[in-house]
Amino acid sequence: MNDSIIILMLGGSVFLGALALFGIMWAIKTGQFDDKDKFLNQVQYDGEEELNSAAEQERKKSALKKNKEGYRPE
Amino acid sequence: MSKIACSHCHLEFDESVMIKDEDLFFCCKGCQGIYHLLQDEGLDTFYNKLGDEKLAPTTEQFEDSSNFDAPAFHERYVSVDSEGFQEVSLIIEGIHCSACVWLNEKALHKMEGVVEVFINHTNNKARVVWDDEVVKLSAIIDMVRAIGYNAFPYDPDIQEAQADKERKDYYLRIAVAAFAMMNIMTIAVAQYAGFFTGMDQNIKNILNIAEWLLSTPVLFYSGWVFFRGAYYGMKTKTVNMDILVATGASLTYLYSIYITVFEKGEAYFDSVAMIITFVLLGKFLEVLSKKSAADTLDVLSKHVPNEVTLLKDGEQSNVSVKEIVVGDVLLLKAGEKAGIDGVILEGSGSFDESSLSGESEPIYKEVGAHVVSGTTSIDAVVKYEATKDFEHSTLSNILTMLERSLAKKPRIEQMANRLSEYFSSAILLLALVTFIVWWLWPHSFETAFMVGISVIVIACPCALALATPVATMVGLGQGAKRGILFKEAGHLETIAKVDTLVLDKTGTITEGRPQVVDVRWYEEATDANKAQLAAVLNSSKHPVSLGVAEYLYDENMNIPLLDEVQQLSARGMVARYKGEVLSGGNALLMQEQNIDIAINSDKTLFFFAVGERLVAHFELADAPKKDAQAVIASLKHSGINVVMLTGDHEGVAKRIADTVGIEHYHAELIPQEKAQMISQMQAEGHRVVMAGDGVNDILALAQAEIGIAMGSGSDIAIDVSDVILMNDSLRSLEEAFKIGRTTFKLVKQNLWISLLYNAVTIPLAMAGYIIPLIAAISMSVSSLLVVGNSMRIKIMWKRS
Numbered sequence: 001m002n003d004s005i006i007i008l009m010l011g012g013s014v015f016l017g018a019l020a021l022f023g024i025m026w027a028i029k030t031g032q033f034d035d036k037d038k039f040l041n042q043v044q045y046d047g048e049e050e051l052n053s054a055a056e057q058e059r060k061k062s063a064l065k066k067n068k069e070g071y072r073p074e
Numbered sequence: 075m076s077k078i079a080c081s082h083c084h085l086e087f088d089e090s091v092m093i094k095d096e097d098l099f100f101c102c103k104g105c106q107g108i109y110h111l112l113q114d115e116g117l118d119t120f121y122n123k124l125g126d127e128k129l130a131p132t133t134e135q136f137e138d139s140s141n142f143d144a145p146a147f148h149e150r151y152v153s154v155d156s157e158g159f160q161e162v163s164l165i166i167e168g169i170h171c172s173a174c175v176w177l178n179e180k181a182l183h184k185m186e187g188v189v190e191v192f193i194n195h196t197n198n199k200a201r202v203v204w205d206d207e208v209v210k211l212s213a214i215i216d217m218v219r220a221i222g223y224n225a226f227p228y229d230p231d232i233q234e235a236q237a238d239k240e241r242k243d244y245y246l247r248i249a250v251a252a253f254a255m256m257n258i259m260t261i262a263v264a265q266y267a268g269f270f271t272g273m274d275q276n277i278k279n280i281l282n283i284a285e286w287l288l289s290t291p292v293l294f295y296s297g298w299v300f301f302r303g304a305y306y307g308m309k310t311k312t313v314n315m316d317i318l319v320a321t322g323a324s325l326t327y328l329y330s331i332y333i334t335v336f337e338k339g340e341a342y343f344d345s346v347a348m349i350i351t352f353v354l355l356g357k358f359l360e361v362l363s364k365k366s367a368a369d370t371l372d373v374l375s376k377h378v379p380n381e382v383t384l385l386k387d388g389e390q391s392n393v394s395v396k397e398i399v400v401g402d403v404l405l406l407k408a409g410e411k412a413g414i415d416g417v418i419l420e421g422s423g424s425f426d427e428s429s430l431s432g433e434s435e436p437i438y439k440e441v442g443a444h445v446v447s448g449t450t451s452i453d454a455v456v457k458y459e460a461t462k463d464f465e466h467s468t469l470s471n472i473l474t475m476l477e478r479s480l481a482k483k484p485r486i487e488q489m490a491n492r493l494s495e496y497f498s499s500a501i502l503l504l505a506l507v508t509f510i511v512w513w514l515w516p517h518s519f520e521t522a523f524m525v526g527i528s529v530i531v532i533a534c535p536c537a538l539a540l541a542t543p544v545a546t547m548v549g550l551g552q553g554a555k556r557g558i559l560f561k562e563a564g565h566l567e568t569i570a571k572v573d574t575l576v577l578d579k580t581g582t583i584t585e586g587r588p589q590v591v592d593v594r595w596y597e598e599a600t601d602a603n604k605a606q607l608a609a610v611l612n613s614s615k616h617p618v619s620l621g622v623a624e625y626l627y628d629e630n631m632n633i634p635l636l637d638e639v640q641q642l643s644a645r646g647m648v649a650r651y652k653g654e655v656l657s658g659g660n661a662l663l664m665q666e667q668n669i670d671i672a673i674n675s676d677k678t679l680f681f682f683a684v685g686e687r688l689v690a691h692f693e694l695a696d697a698p699k700k701d702a703q704a705v706i707a708s709l710k711h712s713g714i715n716v717v718m719l720t721g722d723h724e725g726v727a728k729r730i731a732d733t734v735g736i737e738h739y740h741a742e743l744i745p746q747e748k749a750q751m752i753s754q755m756q757a758e759g760h761r762v763v764m765a766g767d768g769v770n771d772i773l774a775l776a777q778a779e780i781g782i783a784m785g786s787g788s789d790i791a792i793d794v795s796d797v798i799l800m801n802d803s804l805r806s807l808e809e810a811f812k813i814g815r816t817t818f819k820l821v822k823q824n825l826w827i828s829l830l831y832n833a834v835t836i837p838l839a840m841a842g843y844i845i846p847l848i849a850a851i852s853m854s855v856s857s858l859l860v861v862g863n864s865m866r867i868k869i870m871w872k873r874s
Contacts, residue, residue: 003276010284014257021253028245034194049119053183061189064205065157 082109082222083129108222117180123173129222130168138392139212139219141381142227146396151227152211155203159189162211164200166193168223181221185209200225244358251296251354254288255347261285262344275337282334285343293327297350299357315353315539318498322530323349329527339524345531348853352540359543359563379413382406385457395464402460411450415467416458418443423454424616436617448472448769452616453641472745472773489567490542493825497538501836505529508840525842532839537828537856542567542821545864549817552867557785557800558810565796567821569780569814571761575709575807576752576774578766579720579730582784583804584696586767588618588678590625592693603689605631607682610647610658613639619647619658621694622680646680658682676725696726702734705804709811710735715760719748721770749773765799765807767791782807816870824860831856 027033077086081098082105092099093106100106112118141147152162166178175193178200182191187208193200204214218225261281268278300323303316323346330341381392383405390405395413398404403419406412422440427449436452439445445458448469464470509526513519546563553560560566580586597603604626611623612633636649636656645666646659657663661671664681669688673679678694706716718739720727727741740751752774755762764771764778769790775781776794783795784802792798799806835852 003280006277006280010261010280014284014288017253017257021249024249025246028242028249053180057183057190064159064187064189064208 080105082106084124084126085128104222108220111220112177115181115184117177117184120173120177120180123176124171125173127171127173129174139215141394142211142215144394146394147227159203160206160211161201161203162227164202164218164225164227166198166200166218166223166225169193169198174223177221178218178223181217182214185214185217188214240361244354244361247296247299248351248354248358251292251347251351254292254296255351258285258288258344258347261288265340265344269340279334279337282330282341282343285341286331286334289327289330289343289346292347292350293323296354297323299354300350313495313499313502315494315498318494318501318530318533319349319353319539321502322533325527326531329524342531345853349531352853352857356539356543359547379411382413398460399463400460404458404460406445406451406454406456406458408451408453408455412445412447413467413469414460414464415447415462416445416460418445418456418458421454421456423456424452425454426450426452426617469769472769489821490538490825494538497533497829497832501530501533501832504533504836504840512842521842525839528842529836529839532835532852533832537831537860538825540857540860541824541828544861545817545820545824545867548864548867549813549820553810553813556806556809556813558806558813559798559800560810561796561798565780566814566817568761569763569797569811570818572763572779573713574715574717574755574760574762576717576719576755576762576764576778577736578748578764578768578771578774579718579722579727580696581767581786582765583702583718583730583734583736584698586696588621588694589697590621590692591677591695591697593625593690595690597687597689599690601631603684604628605633606651606656606684607658607690609633609636609651610639610649610656610682613649614641614647618678618680618694622658622692625692654685656682656684664688696730698730698734699804701803701805705808706734706736709808712811714811717755719743719751719774721745721748745770745773749777752777782810816867820864820867820870824863827859827863828856831859 078089078092078099079086080092080101081095082100085101087101089099092101093103095106098109100109112120148160152160155161169175169178179191179193182188182202187205188202189205190203191200202214204211215225261284265273265278265281267273268281297320300316300320303314304320307314307317326342326349327346330343330346333339333341379395382395382398384391384393384398385403385405398414404414404416408423418439418441420441422438424436424438425445427437427446439454439456444461445456447467505526508529509522512522512525543563546566549566550560550563553566577583595603608623608626608631611619611626613636614620634651636651639647639649641647642659642663645663646657648655648657648659648663650656655667657667659681660679661673661681664671664683667683668686669681669683671681671688673691675693680692680694681688682690682692710716716736716738718727718731718736720730720739720741721743722741724741727739731737731739743751748771752762752764756777756779762778763780763782764774765782765784766772766775767784767786772791772794775783775791780797781795782797782799783791785792785798785800786802797810799810831852
């Protein structure tokens with residue numbers, strides 16, 4: 001068997017496996033398995049409305065932050 | 075009439091009792107209010123998400139939420155984040171479906187000033203971030219309550235958070251190790267095959283380099299915990315397992331790199347991955363079974379009444395217990411728990427002191443008597459004067475002492491830990507000797523070094539590392555199946571080593587409630603008589619009434635409706651039925667009905683009279699549990715010294731001890747004395763297990779090597795204990811001992827297996843006979859043997 005074929009096969013399979021591994025590690029790190037009930041029901045909260053409310057929340061937070069900064073004496 | 079579902083909570087009721095609101099129906103004003111609130115706020119999509127789920131009916135009684143704005147509250151529970159926003163951790167009550175989580179998050183998000191809300195559905199814990207300049211926490215709590223839930227704060231216990239973090243860290247490391255090891259093993263199969271059938275050097279190189287790449291993250295990322303452990307070990311000058319694993323794995327790794335680069339012999343990258351993965355797995359099992367000291371402080375603080383009713387200038391107000399000073403006048407209502415010690419100024423009634431003194435019967439108190447914090451008023455409404463502030467009150471004192479004794483709980487060192495220290499030192503020494511001998515016997519440095527390393531590599535720490543965790547995991551599983559929860563794996567070994575069992579009386583040996591032990595009917599015991607008595611008893615929640623009612627219970631009984639039912643404090647009940655007065659209660663009540671009682675008994679008596687005729691009397695006592703005698707006999711037979719400690723009177727204690735066959739008992743002990751007795755036994759060289767269920771036992775539970783709580787016991791007792799018996803039976807107590815002993819036996823066998831393995835393979839390695847195949851096989855076989863041996867616990871259990 002050609003050496004490069006072996007390298008290709010080994011490299012390819014390890015690379016694909018590593019992709020899945022990184023996916024899982026990323027999910028563990030970002031806490032996606034912390035709340036299993038919410039995780040399972042996620043589909044209920046994935047609508048447009050939820051996106052809007054998340055964006056609205058961000059806006060509210062930065063507005064509050066700006067206010068706070070405004071109070072700060074120079 | 076047809077049943078109809080409430081438009082908010084979906085519980086079904088008769089149409090006649092529902093509140094009609096246009097074409098909607100509500101079961102109560104609370105539900106109606108919430109429905110309209112959600113409608114107004116535009117949150118009515120909640121009902122789509124809720125589907126057919128039913129909600130708990132709303133309650134409308136809440137403590138005043140202004141407490142949440144008090145400086146003392148903020149100091150304890152509220153933190154300020156890096157952006158200057160306030161943050162609090164809450165437990166939201168009433169959440170039971172994902173729609174509830176959605177509603178709470180949504181409703182709070184809509185509030186001005188709320189920056190972030192995150193609710194964990196699995197444990198109902200919420201983190202709320204808000205800007206205190208815009209909105210107050212009390213307003214946030216009011217909102218949660220307005221939509222039908224309740225919230226109370228908890229200390230995000232540092233320990234719990236750390237345990238979570240540690241677990242997550244292990245997940246990541248194990249994921250990497252497992253992935254790399256699986257790949258390395260597939261490659262290794264090719265290498266082993268090549269070892270026998272021959273393989274081109276360039277193919278060998280490719281495989282070696284692939285293994286090198288894969289084993290690098292295993293050693294340096296997954297194996298980091300061992301390097302860290304080894305560092306701390308060296309710092310404290312102890313040779314631990316981590317040093318052996320770290321040196322073994324890294325030397326093998328370096329050696330394999332050398333082989334790969336110079337194209338000589340066989341590389342051992344597979345051993346590197348295997349050692350790290352297996353030992354890491356063993357460590358992880360230990361971390362998993364470690365007691366997550368989850369919310370100990372929360373349970374403690376939940377046990378203390380937060381608020382008391384203060385009477386000042388003729389007005390009632392709810393204030394925090396911490397604000398009470400000596401001399402304040404407080405009101406204690408029926409069913410409430412006292413938060414502060416004091417003396418009764420006005421009123422009288424029965425108190426349940428069983429949680430503090432272990433006394434099974436309720437105690438009648440009147441003006442001048444002392445109210446002890448932590449006791450519950452059964453039917454008394456009293457005004458009392460605080461004689462101590464909160465810090466110095468009994469309950470608060472016990473909790474402080476508890477925290478102290480938990481911190482210095484004795485721990486028996488686990489056998490495997492001790493063993494691994496000797497084992498690691500011995501192996502490192504042997505490797506060094508082998509290297510020196512081979513070098514001096516004229517061999518090249520290279521060969522001597524390789525043989526020396528092979529001694530470390532072959533010394534399978536895997537089996538040793540797995541010996542304890544695997545056996546204890548199986549033991550924990552066996553316990554859980556029988557309703558015995560060990561909070562930590564190490565407790566199995568500890569319980570196997572104890573020689574003294576201390577039992578609490580009330581609720582542990584006995585049922586913990588008065589039961590009828592003797593009856594005498596002065597008139598014929600007709601069904602009508604019994605039914606009338608049952609009707610009288612029905613009106614009371616007093617433990618004595620409940621005991622008699624339980625004795626009389628018959629499902630076919632036709633209980634009549636009585637008129638003018640009256641509860642007489644500390645005497646009993648009086649009611650009118652068909653023109654006659656029915657009375658049920660103690661001798662005092664009978665005297666008031668002009669009946670002379672000439673019965674003396676050390677047990678609790680309950681009389682029943684119709685008019686001025688005495689119809690029956692019942693003797694009640696707290697009876698031992700069914701299997702108490704048999705279990706205690708069998709425990710004593712297995713060599714355990716059984717002692718009973720109780721806060722109850724000498725007479726009662728003696729009677730129970732005699733019935734169940736306990737020779738050693740001590741009565742009339744206060745909680746502190748119980749703990750002292752245990753520490754005295756420990757000072758005499760005994761190892762003690764304490765089993766109890768009440769607040770009066772917590773100090774003793776914390777003091778003992780192992781504390782065992784009954785599942786129905788107070789939550790605080792469960793919290794400080796190491797083992798919980800879910801079904802309350804003494805039979806489980808015996809089984810807990812058996813499981814501990816069987817598991818410990820297995821641990822010892824496992825350790826022997828791994829030591830024997832080493833005794834065979836290490837000399838081979840020292841003689842220079844180790845080829846990679848033997849190394850790999852010996853490592854897997856020894857680990858499999860240990861795992862297989864541990865599974866035998868099921869068979870051993872069946873046989874016993």
